[in-house]
Amino acid sequence: AQSVTQPDIHITVSEGASLELRCNYSYGATPYLFWYVQSPGQGLQLLLKYFSGDTLVQGIKGFEAEFKRSQSSFNLRKPSVHWSDAAEYFCAANMNTGFQKLVFGTGTRLLVSP
């Protein structure tokens, strides 16, 4: 079955430290891949997306993600975390099967310590 796995439920990072959030997908072929961020009480904001081409994609707020086909992974990174980055992060995939069904991981909650 098609699935997206985010193995880390919670991650705590010190402000100014680097961040990597893990995402693995299980699909028959390479899906379209996305990272969204959700702040408390708010909807989902798109950080970045990968459709094809360059495997390192840049997003908003200084985030980037690297697609690795051999590992079925699409990890999100940021070189220096700010306190305002504390939120829930969701990885999602879409197989482009004729309709746009995003399959989400369970999310990773990022806590930023002073």
Place this chain on the structure above:
Amino acid sequence: ETGVTQSPTHLIKTRGQQVTLRCSSQSGHNTVSWYQQALGQGPQFIFQYYREEENGRGNFPPRFSGLQFPNYSSELNVNALELDDSALYLCASSLRLDQETQYFGPGTRLLVL
């Protein structure tokens, strides 16, 4: 350009009742999708509408139904509410059916007592 908006922001219903949630797509977007996000979970796909027709459906029972209007706004209707229907309901729109990027609204939080 306005983003995706949803109403109401919060709603409390009792088991067995019916509820209607509303969504206005981002300007120019003709495709809308609905997701259910239970507490502590990722969003789950309910269904998608394209030009007023249902275009795809997830694993939700028929008591979850929807409409899309000529102006591309949308409604999600849930009949015979159950306690497990308590969740955040998210609407997402995209520019075209073949446009893969979906833009989400702030959601409607539904509590079923």
